Amino acid sequence: xxxxxxxxxxxxxxxxxxxxxxxxxxxxxxxxxxxxxxxxxxxxxxxxxxxxxxxxxxxxxxxxxxxxxxxxxxxxxxxxxxxxxxxxxxxxxxxxxxxxxxxxxxxxxxxxxxxxxxxxxxxxxxxxxxxxxxxxxxxxxxxxxxxxxxxxxxxxxxxxxxxxxxxxxxxxxxxxxxxxxxxxxxxxxxxxxxxxxxxxxxxxxxxxxxxxxxxxxxxxxxxxxxxxxxxxxxxxxxxxxxxxxxxxxxxxxxxxxxxxxxxxxxxxxxxxxxxxxxxxxxxxxxxxxxxxxxxxxxxxxxxxxxxxxxxxxxxxxxxxxxxxxxxxxxxxxxxxxxxxxxxxxxxxxxxxxxxxxxxxxxxxxxxxxxxxxxxxxxxxxxxxxxxxxxxxxxxxxxxxxxxxxxxxxxxxxxxxxxxxxxxxxxxxxxxxxxxxxx
Amino acid sequence: xxxxxxxxxxxxxxxxxxxxxxxxxxxxxxxxxxxxxxxxxxxxxxxxxxxxxxxxxxxxxxxxxxxxxxxxxxxxxxxxxxxxxxxxxxxxxxxxxxxxxxxxxxxxxxxxxxxxxxxxxxxxxxxxxxxxxxxxxxxxxxxxxxxxxxxxxxxxxxxxxxxxxxxxxxxxxxxxxxxxxxxxxxxxxxxxxxxxxxxxxxxxxxxxxxxxxxxxxxxxxxxxxxxxxxxxxxxxxxxxxxxxxxxxxxxxxxxxxxxxxxxxxxxxxxxxxxxxxxxxxxxxxxxxxxxxxxxxxxxxxxxxxxxxxxxxxxxxxxxxx
Numbered sequence: 001x002x003x004x005x006x007x008x009x010x011x012x013x014x015x016x017x018x019x020x021x022x023x024x025x026x027x028x029x030x031x032x033x034x035x036x037x038x039x040x041x042x043x044x045x046x047x048x049x050x051x052x053x054x055x056x057x058x059x060x061x062x063x064x065x066x067x068x069x070x071x072x073x074x075x076x077x078x079x080x081x082x083x084x085x086x087x088x089x090x091x092x093x094x095x096x097x098x099x100x101x102x103x104x105x106x107x108x109x110x111x112x113x114x115x116x117x118x119x120x121x122x123x124x125x126x127x128x129x130x131x132x133x134x135x136x137x138x139x140x141x142x143x144x145x146x147x148x149x150x151x152x153x154x155x156x157x158x159x160x161x162x163x164x165x166x167x168x169x170x171x172x173x174x175x176x177x178x179x180x181x182x183x184x185x186x187x188x189x190x191x192x193x194x195x196x197x198x199x200x201x202x203x204x205x206x207x208x209x210x211x212x213x214x215x216x217x218x219x220x221x222x223x224x225x226x227x228x229x230x231x232x233x234x235x236x237x238x239x240x241x242x243x244x245x246x247x248x249x250x251x252x253x254x255x256x257x258x259x260x261x262x263x264x265x266x267x268x269x270x271x272x273x274x275x276x277x278x279x280x281x282x283x284x285x286x287x288x289x290x291x292x293x294x295x296x297x298x299x300x301x302x303x304x305x306x307x308x309x310x311x312x313x314x315x316x317x318x319x320x321x322x323x324x325x326x327x328x329x330x331x332x333x334x335x336x337x338x339x340x341x342x343x344x345x346x347x348x349x350x351x352x353x354x355x356x357x358x359x360x361x362x363x364x365x366x367x368x369x370x371x372x373x374x375x376x377x378x379x380x381x382x383x384x385x386x387x388x389x390x391x392x393x394x395x396x397x398x399x400x401x402x403x404x405x406x407x408x409x410x411x412x413x414x415x416x417x418x419x420x421x422x423x424x425x426x427x428x429x430x431x432x433x434x435x436x437x438x
Numbered sequence: 439x440x441x442x443x444x445x446x447x448x449x450x451x452x453x454x455x456x457x458x459x460x461x462x463x464x465x466x467x468x469x470x471x472x473x474x475x476x477x478x479x480x481x482x483x484x485x486x487x488x489x490x491x492x493x494x495x496x497x498x499x500x501x502x503x504x505x506x507x508x509x510x511x512x513x514x515x516x517x518x519x520x521x522x523x524x525x526x527x528x529x530x531x532x533x534x535x536x537x538x539x540x541x542x543x544x545x546x547x548x549x550x551x552x553x554x555x556x557x558x559x560x561x562x563x564x565x566x567x568x569x570x571x572x573x574x575x576x577x578x579x580x581x582x583x584x585x586x587x588x589x590x591x592x593x594x595x596x597x598x599x600x601x602x603x604x605x606x607x608x609x610x611x612x613x614x615x616x617x618x619x620x621x622x623x624x625x626x627x628x629x630x631x632x633x634x635x636x637x638x639x640x641x642x643x644x645x646x647x648x649x650x651x652x653x654x655x656x657x658x659x660x661x662x663x664x665x666x667x668x669x670x671x672x673x674x675x676x677x678x679x680x681x682x683x684x685x686x687x688x689x690x691x692x693x694x695x696x697x698x699x700x701x702x703x704x705x706x707x708x709x710x711x712x713x714x715x716x717x718x719x720x721x722x723x724x725x726x727x728x729x730x731x732x733x734x735x736x737x738x739x740x741x742x743x744x745x746x747x748x749x750x751x752x753x754x755x756x757x758x759x
Binding site: 153183 | 690
C-alpha cells in the first residue's frame with residue numbers, strides 16, 4: 001500500500017503538534033516527518049524551520065497527532081447487505097472517524113468462514129484504498145455454532161482472530177475445541193458474551209425500564225455466566241480468549257478476576273456502554289436497541305472503572321449499520337445495533353474530559369492496545385512504521401448530527417448529543433484520506 | 439512337539455497379552471527374538487509347523503476387522519492350531535451382557551487361546567477373567583493394541599538394528615488411537631524417544647505424562663526423527679468437530695514430501711493401515727518403497743502373532759478348571 005513513490009506523493013511534515021504515543025508514553029510538542037508512506041522521523045526536534053522544501057508542511061495548530069485508531073469491532077455488511085453499508089461507505093466513515101485500521105465481523109452473507117470471502121474483502125478494500133481493512137474468521141461454519149471452520153487456512157489467508165460475530169459460541173464443547181485448535185495459530189477466540197438460553201427473545205436490559213415498557217428483558221447474568229464458563233474452559237483448554245463489548249459490572253469483574261488468575265483473557269467495550277444507560281431507550285427508541293443492551297447506570301459506571309484500571313483493554317466502535325427498514329419498527333421487531341465509526345473518538349475522549357482516564361490511556365484503548373491483541377504492528381509512532389495517523393482537536397465542541405454521517409446507515413443513539421473532540425485529518429500510509437469536514 | 443529354541447533364557451511371565459503396559463524390556467525382546475524365526479519360516483514354501491497341534495485359537499471380534507483377524511488366523515494355522523473366527527455384532531444387543539455370555543460359553547468349549555477385539559476400552563481385560571486359556575488383546579477401544587506395537591517394533595528393529603535411542607514421531611489422531619498408546623508404552627520401555635504430533639483437539643489430556651513430547655507443528659515435530667509413524671484419521675472426525683476439514687488436516691498434518699523433509703533423510707515411514715490417502719498421508723509418500731515400510735509391517739504382523747501364540751501356550755495345560 002505504500003505507493004508514495006509510484007503516485008509521486010510529496011513527503012509531508014506535520015509540525016506544531018501535540019504528539020501522543022501511548023506505547024512509549026510520549027505526550028509532548030513536536031512533529032512527524034512522513035516519507036514513502038512511513039514515519040521517517042518524529043519528535044520535539046521536528047519543526048517547520050530548516051525543512052527541506054520538498055516537504056509539504058502541515059501546521060497542526062498545537063492539536064493532537066496520534067497513531068491512527070485501530071477499531072477491532074466493525075460490521076461492514078459487504079458482502080450481502082450492501083443496502084446498509086459497503087466496504088467503500090464504511091471506509092469513508094472510518095476515515096472521518098480517525099480510524100486507519102478496522103477489523104470486520106464475519107456476519108456477512110456469505111459468512112466469512114471460507115478463504116474466498118477473506119480474499120474478496122481484501123480485494124474490495126484494495127479497490128476502495130482508504131483505511132486498512134482486516135477480517136475475522138467465523139469460529140463455526142455459517143456462524144451456526146456447531147462445526148469448526150478451517151481456522152488454519154483462514155489464518156494463513158489473513159484473518160486476525162475468530163468469532164461468531166453477534167452470536168455467542170454457546171456450546172461448551174465447541175468453545176473448548178475452538179480455544180485449543182486456534183491456539184496452534186496463536187489466534188484469539190472473540191466471544192459475544194451472552195448465554196442465549198437466558199437472553200433469547202429479549203429486547204433490552206432486564207429491569208425496571210423493561211418492565212414499565214412491557215418489553216422482554218435480557219438479564220445481565222446472561223453476560224457474566226458466559227464469561228465465567230468460558231474462563232473455566234480457557235483454564236483447561238489453553239488458547240487466548242477475548243470478551244467483546246463487555247457491558248455489565250459483573251462481566252468486568254469476571255474478566256478482572258480472570259486476569260488476576262493469570263488467564264489469557266482480554267476484553268473490549270464500546271462507547272454506548274460507558275456513555276449511556278438503559279434510560280436512553282426512553283419511549284421505545286429503536287436506535288438505542290443494542291446487543292448487548294444498554295444496561296443500568298451502575299453497570300455504566302463499572303465499565304468506566306474497568307477502563308480506568310486497565311481491566312478493559314480496548315474500546316471498539318461496535319459499528320453496526322442498520323437501514324431505516326430495520327429500525328423503523330415496533331421495538332421488539334427492530335434490529336440490534338448502532339453505527340459508531342464516526343463517533344468513536346469524541347465519545348471516548350469524553351472519558352478524558354470527565355477526568356476518568358488520562359489522555360494517553362484513552363488513546364491507548366484506541367490504538368496500540370487493540371493492535372497488540374490482534375498482532376498488528378500499527379497503533380504506535382515509530383520510525384519506519386507505516387504513517388497511519390490521526391490529527392484531532394481534543395477540545396472542539398460540536399453536536400453529533402446523524403444526517404452528517406458518511407456511513408450509509410444513520411442509526412446512532414446520539415443525535416444532538418454534545419461532544420468534545422474532532423478529527424481534522426486522517427492519514428493512511430502517508431496519504432491523507434480525510435481532511436476535515438467542510 | 440518341537441518348539442523353536444528360546445533365544446534368551448527369559449521365560450514369558452504373563453498368562454495373557456492384554457497390553458504393552460506392564461511388560462518388561464526382556465518380555466518384549468523375547469517376543470521380538472522369537473518372531474525373527476517365524477519371519478524366516480514364513481518366507482519358506484512350507485510355512486506350517488505343528489507347534490500348536492491340537493490347540494484351538496478363537497478369533498473373537500466384537501468389531502469388524504479384516505487385516506488383524508486374517509493375521510491372527512494365518513498365525514494360528516501356520517502353527518498347526520485349529521482356528522475359529524467369530525464376529526459378534528455389537529450394535530443390536532446389549533454389549534456387556536453379550537460379551538460376558540459369549541466368554542463363558544466359549545470358555546466351556548475349552549479354547550486354548552482367544553484373540554479378542556472389542557470397541558470398548560478395558561473390555562478384553564474384563565473378558566479374560568472368565569477364560570481359562572490365554573487371551574490376546576487384538577485391540578480394545580482406545581486403550582491398547584499390543585500386537586500392533588510389537589510388529590512395529592520388529593519392523594523398526596530389523597531395519598535399524600535397535601530401538602533404543604531412536605527418535606520416533608507418532609502423528610495424527612492420538613486421542614482415539616490404541617495403536618498410539620501401545621506404541622508409546624513399548625517405545626518408552628525399549629528406550630526410544632517419542633514425540634506425538636497432532637492438533638490439540640486430537641490429543642488426549644495429559645498425554646505428555648505418558649512420556650512423550652507434544653508438537654502441534656508437524657515440521658518442528660518431525661525434525662531429526664528416525665521413524666515417522668502415521669495414524670489413521672477417521673473421516674467422520676473431520677467434519678468440523680475435532681478438525682475442520684480434510685483439506686485443512688492434510689495441509690497441516692498430512693505427511694507429504696515437504697513435511698517429511700524435516701525428518702532424517704533415511705527416516706522410515708510407518709502406518710498401521712488402512713490408509714486414508716490424501717488425508718493423513720500423500721499417496722506418493724505411502725508408495726515410496728525406499729522409505730515406506732507399510733507392507734513390511736503387515737508381514738511382521740503374522741510373525742509377531744505366531745510368537746505370541748507360541749509363548750502363551752508353552753505353559754498352558756489341557757484346560758482343566
